[in-house]
Amino acid sequence: MTPILELKGITKRFPGVLANDHIDLSLNKGEILALLGENGAGKSTLMNILYGLYQPDEGEILVNDEKVTINSPTDAINQGIGMVHQHFMLIPVFTVTENVMLGNEAVKQAGFLDRKKAADRILEISNHYNLEVNPNDYIRDLPVGVQQRVEIIKLLYREAEILIFDEPTAVLTPQEADELFKIMRSLVEQGKSIIFITHKLREVMDIADRVMVIRRGAMVGETTPAQADKKSLAAMMVGRAVDLEVDRTESTPGELVCSVENLTVADKFQNIVVDDISLEVYSGEIVGIAGVQGNGQTELVNAITGLQKSLSGKISLLGEDVTKFSPRQITELGSAHVPEDRQADGLVLPFSVAENLVLCTYYKEPFAKGVLLQYPVILKNAEKLIEDFDIRTPNAFTPVGSLSGGNQQKVIIARELSRPIKFLVASQPTRGLDVGSIEYIHKRIVQKRDEGCGVLLVSPELDEIMELSDRIAVMYRGKIIAVVPNKGISKEYIGLLMAGVVPEEPIQFDETAVVEATF
Amino acid sequence: MSEEKKDLGQEILKEINQDPATTEHTKKPFLGKAAIPLLAIVTGLIIGALLIAITSQSVYAAFGESIGKGFSTAFSEIGTAYKALFTGAIGDPVRMINALGGDDAKELRQAFNPFLESLVQSTPYIFAGLAVALGFRSGLFNIGVEGQLFIGAACATFVGYSITGLPAWIHMPLAFLAGALGGALWGFVPGFLKAKTGGHEVINTIMMNWIAFRLTEWLLSGPMTRPGSGGMPISPIIQKTAEIPQFFPSPIRFHLGFFMALAVAYLIWWLLFKTTWGLNLRTVGTNPRAARYAGLSTTKSIILAMSLSGALAGMAGAVQILAVNRSMALGLSSGYGFDSIALALIGNTHPVGVVLASILFGTLRNGATRMMVVSSIPIDIVDVVQAIILMFVAAPAIIRSIYHLRKPKQEEDQIFLSGWGGQS
Numbered sequence: 001m002t003p004i005l006e007l008k009g010i011t012k013r014f015p016g017v018l019a020n021d022h023i024d025l026s027l028n029k030g031e032i033l034a035l036l037g038e039n040g041a042g043k044s045t046l047m048n049i050l051y052g053l054y055q056p057d058e059g060e061i062l063v064n065d066e067k068v069t070i071n072s073p074t075d076a077i078n079q080g081i082g083m084v085h086q087h088f089m090l091i092p093v094f095t096v097t098e099n100v101m102l103g104n105e106a107v108k109q110a111g112f113l114d115r116k117k118a119a120d121r122i123l124e125i126s127n128h129y130n131l132e133v134n135p136n137d138y139i140r141d142l143p144v145g146v147q148q149r150v151e152i153i154k155l156l157y158r159e160a161e162i163l164i165f166d167e168p169t170a171v172l173t174p175q176e177a178d179e180l181f182k183i184m185r186s187l188v189e190q191g192k193s194i195i196f197i198t199h200k201l202r203e204v205m206d207i208a209d210r211v212m213v214i215r216r217g218a219m220v221g222e223t224t225p226a227q228a229d230k231k232s233l234a235a236m237m238v239g240r241a242v243d244l245e246v247d248r249t250e251s252t253p254g255e256l257v258c259s260v261e262n263l264t265v266a267d268k269f270q271n272i273v274v275d276d277i278s279l280e281v282y283s284g285e286i287v288g289i290a291g292v293q294g295n296g297q298t299e300l301v302n303a304i305t306g307l308q309k310s311l312s313g314k315i316s317l318l319g320e321d322v323t324k325f326s327p328r329q330i331t332e333l334g335s336a337h338v339p340e341d342r343q344a345d346g347l348v349l350p351f352s353v354a355e356n357l358v359l360c361t362y363y364k365e366p367f368a369k370g371v372l373l374q375y376p377v378i379l380k381n382a383e384k385l386i387e388d389f390d391i392r393t394p395n396a397f398t399p400v401g402s403l404s405g406g407n408q409q410k411v412i413i414a415r416e417l418s419r420p421i422k423f424l425v426a427s428q429p430t431r432g433l434d435v436g437s438i439e440y441i442h443k444r445i446v447q448k449r450d451e452g453c454g455v456l457l458v459s460p461e462l463d464e465i466m467e468l469s470d471r472i473a474v475m476y477r478g479k480i481i482a483v484v485p486n487k488g489i490s491k492e493y494i495g496l497l498m499a500g501v502v503p504e505e506p507i508q509f510d511e512t513a514v515v516e517a518t519f
Numbered sequence: 520m521s522e523e524k525k526d527l528g529q530e531i532l533k534e535i536n537q538d539p540a541t542t543e544h545t546k547k548p549f550l551g552k553a554a555i556p557l558l559a560i561v562t563g564l565i566i567g568a569l570l571i572a573i574t575s576q577s578v579y580a581a582f583g584e585s586i587g588k589g590f591s592t593a594f595s596e597i598g599t600a601y602k603a604l605f606t607g608a609i610g611d612p613v614r615m616i617n618a619l620g621g622d623d624a625k626e627l628r629q630a631f632n633p634f635l636e637s638l639v640q641s642t643p644y645i646f647a648g649l650a651v652a653l654g655f656r657s658g659l660f661n662i663g664v665e666g667q668l669f670i671g672a673a674c675a676t677f678v679g680y681s682i683t684g685l686p687a688w689i690h691m692p693l694a695f696l697a698g699a700l701g702g703a704l705w706g707f708v709p710g711f712l713k714a715k716t717g718g719h720e721v722i723n724t725i726m727m728n729w730i731a732f733r734l735t736e737w738l739l740s741g742p743m744t745r746p747g748s749g750g751m752p753i754s755p756i757i758q759k760t761a762e763i764p765q766f767f768p769s770p771i772r773f774h775l776g777f778f779m780a781l782a783v784a785y786l787i788w789w790l791l792f793k794t795t796w797g798l799n800l801r802t803v804g805t806n807p808r809a810a811r812y813a814g815l816s817t818t819k820s821i822i823l824a825m826s827l828s829g830a831l832a833g834m835a836g837a838v839q840i841l842a843v844n845r846s847m848a849l850g851l852s853s854g855y856g857f858d859s860i861a862l863a864l865i866g867n868t869h870p871v872g873v874v875l876a877s878i879l880f881g882t883l884r885n886g887a888t889r890m891m892v893v894s895s896i897p898i899d900i901v902d903v904v905q906a907i908i909l910m911f912v913a914a915p916a917i918i919r920s921i922y923h924l925r926k927p928k929q930e931e932d933q934i935f936l937s938g939w940g941g942q943s
Contacts, residue, residue: 305812307811307812326814327811327812327813327814328813328814328815329814331814337812339812344806344808344809345808345809345811345812346809346812347806347809348801348802348805348806348809348810349805349806350805351801351802351805355798359802359809359813360813360814362795362798363795363799368795371794371795371796372793372794372795373793373794373795373797373798375793
């Protein structure tokens with residue numbers, strides 16, 4: 001059987017970087033091919049070549065055994081290649097039909113839009129693949145999972161045969177992700193072919209028929225989920241053996257570090273986004289806040305770290321009422337904060353690594369004497385932390401913005417964890433990082449816990465929460481709807497809570513879920 | 520695909536990606552930073568030359584006769600113009616060398632006067648350029664330098680003529696300081712408005728400019744008018760004790776103010792890059808969200824930055840009054856406040872860059888006067904050249920593509936500005 005799509009010797013160079021190095025790839029009709037690789041491995045470059053956004057320097061693309069040139073996304077779709085982007089390309093104030101039609105409008109005689117015809121097609125496609133999308137809904141009213149299905153319909157409407165999914169689960173709840181996998185299954189059963197880009201091992205094991213691993217621009221191996229396990233895949237991806245599970249002993253909670261009582265916070269539009277929340281974090285434990293992004297976690301963290309004022313309620317830190325404290329006062333009490341958006345909040349990108357490493361403490365001895373910055377001390381501090389935290393940087397003067405995401409995050413981790421802290425707020429500490437960096441950062445956080453620090457971990461990645469937390473609080477629409485000890489609970493249970501459903505059965509024991517909860 | 524080739528590719532990747540410590544940072548960073556402005560200046564002068572040629576009547580006439588003649592006329596026109604520009608700005612090399620050989624002190628001074636005069640022209644540019652650069656570094660677009668300069672000049676003038684009986688070593692610094700304070704006040708107001716109400720500093724500094732212009736007009740024709748000026752808007756002449764001394768007898772105007780400008784540039788560099796205040800300002804200027812996260816007060820920083828920026832602009836006005844004009848009239852500024860924005864950008868908002876760019880602008884201005892006299896090329900051509908240089912500095916991609924420069928791998932030292940209605 002000839003593959004439906006074949007890439008031969010694709011090479012793409014950017015100034016100073018070989019992004020794709022003679023990559024060969026073939027996709028058979030009716031299969032799901034997972035393209036696994038760390039961030040920056042060259043997955044996206046490859047797919048952008050396939051999608052016509054880049055031109056390869058060498059190599060050829062064959063669709064149904066015919067050589068094609070793809071100069072634009074339009075060419076790609078004409079060849080039957082479509083892409084579901086990580087960030088949806090939808091217009092919120094348009095209906096599903098209008099969004100799907102956009103760029104490929106069905107028209108009546110006088111040039112008027114034929115919405116009816118398009119809507120019928122959409123309904124037909126939706127029924128055919130069990131997508132359950134109503135063509136007349138407005139995008140803004142739809143949950144993220146459904147929006148993603150609209151993206152899929154867009155491609156099917158244009159009769160794509162090859163569908164590329166770019167990290168499709170990043171924005172979904174576990175349940176929505178399972179839904180998506182079912183849809184992907186039904187798509188391939190009906191003869192479509194899928195390339196599935198991811199860096200999450202579990203998803204590969206769950207859904208892929210075949211796996212190709214890219215590392216540093218080159219294809220390093222091909223396998224099937226049946227032949228491989230997560231460990232071997234991770235090793236292929238990173239190029240060395242990786243510890244998937246953090247060594248985490250039983251926690252020994254000590255005194256109360258942080259307590260939040262009846263906290264209510266509004267966003268800038270005066271909507272209540274944190275609704276009467278109470279929460280306690282003790283020393284020596286990690287409390288994980290699970291929840292789909294946008295359920296008030298950001299505002300909760302902002303309130304606890306002093307970045308946002310609360311409407312009512314009380315926040316205490318180490319026995320002091322810090323509700324009205326400024327961020328600096330809270331920091332000086334012995335609190336550290338790994339912010340959710342490292343580039344926007346945590347770093348000053350054009351500044352050097354050394355300066356970023358003292359961003360919160362530059363004004364104090366020994367980094368400053370009076371108003372005079374002590375650059376020799378700042379440099380020495382930087383060199384030590386670069387060494388201790390394995391930050392890969394040319395030197396301490398390099399602007400942080402030119403480091404990789406993982407190393408940028410290590411700069412923040414180094415800065416926050418190297419201080420004598422008693423409380424750590426880590427908000428999505430491994431967002432968008434590769435396996436190696438995740439492993440490292442997880443270890444550091446657990447290590448801090450073992451030193452007696454209270455940790456509040458916020459992450460939409462359920463795996464991360466289950467991996468690290470001693471107790472799990474689930475946030476849904478501004479409320480904490482459950483706090484459970486992380487012992488013998490299943491992922492499904494937390495997943496349901498994340499979707500706002502409080503299951504009747506409180507805890508189902510599912511050992512495998514706990515053990516395999518990684519990545 | 521041979522194995523060898525694949526390995527080579529991986530080796531290269533390893534080299535570039537994995538351990539950059541050994542490969543990057545081998546080039547001197549300064550050259551990289553200076554390359555774009557230098558090439559922009561060269562390109563600006565070349566385009567200026569083309570403009571001189573195509574706006575010249577005689578070139579057209581010569582082309583009417585023959586193409587060869589046309590080209591030779593064009594080249595000679597350009598040659599004359601740029602020679603005049605050069606001798607006007609730096610001096611006549613032959614005369615300078617002769618003067619150095621001789622022992623006529625007056626001839627020596629006069630031979631070098633064009634160069635010294637260029638430095639005189641550069642002095643207010645340095646202050647004003649630093650004002651804008653400091654604003655940029657702190658994330659603020661101070662477009663009100665012109666107004667702050669006028670207020671600074673007015674304050675310096677007032678202290679300069681109204682106070683009598685002080686020794687020079689007190690009076691002169693006092694008048695200069697008064698100028699700085701006046702400018703600082705004019706910067707403080709929009710800074711305060713921005714920090715407390717979010718009112719955009721671009722709008723408010725423009726408004727403050729107009730208030731400053733009308734206020735000085737009123738002052739000069741009213742309370743501060745020179746007795747017996749017959750209603751002319753001009754101030755009394757300042758006291759001898761308030762004067763910033765000139766080094767040589769008239770007509771050479773080279774004065775201490777130039778060195779004061781250099782000293783202030785050094786101070787600003789020290790403040791920005793060596794003190795916690797400077798780090799504070801730069802952090803707020805570059806990433807206000809990270810600044811808040813780090814516990815800095817953006818309010819304080821914005822007010823401080825605008826006041827300091829205004830003070831520098833006020834010094835530009837003060838130095839012109841105390842060192843050169845010695846009294847205030849409305850024609851005080853030839854657009855220093857607005858040119859200073861260009862200066863700050865060309866100088867990459869770094870004090871050293873600003874000083875160099877200011878000397879360039881001062882030199883061009885000074886030379887252009889002579890160019891106009893000798894070759895009847897309008898002084899405006901210098902404006903055009905300056906504009907072209909600025910354009911190329913602001914759009915480095917053009918220069919890079921003309922000269923096939925590689926894009927620097929390191930993140931460029933950008934100027935970060937909070938956009939319209941953005942951060943406040």
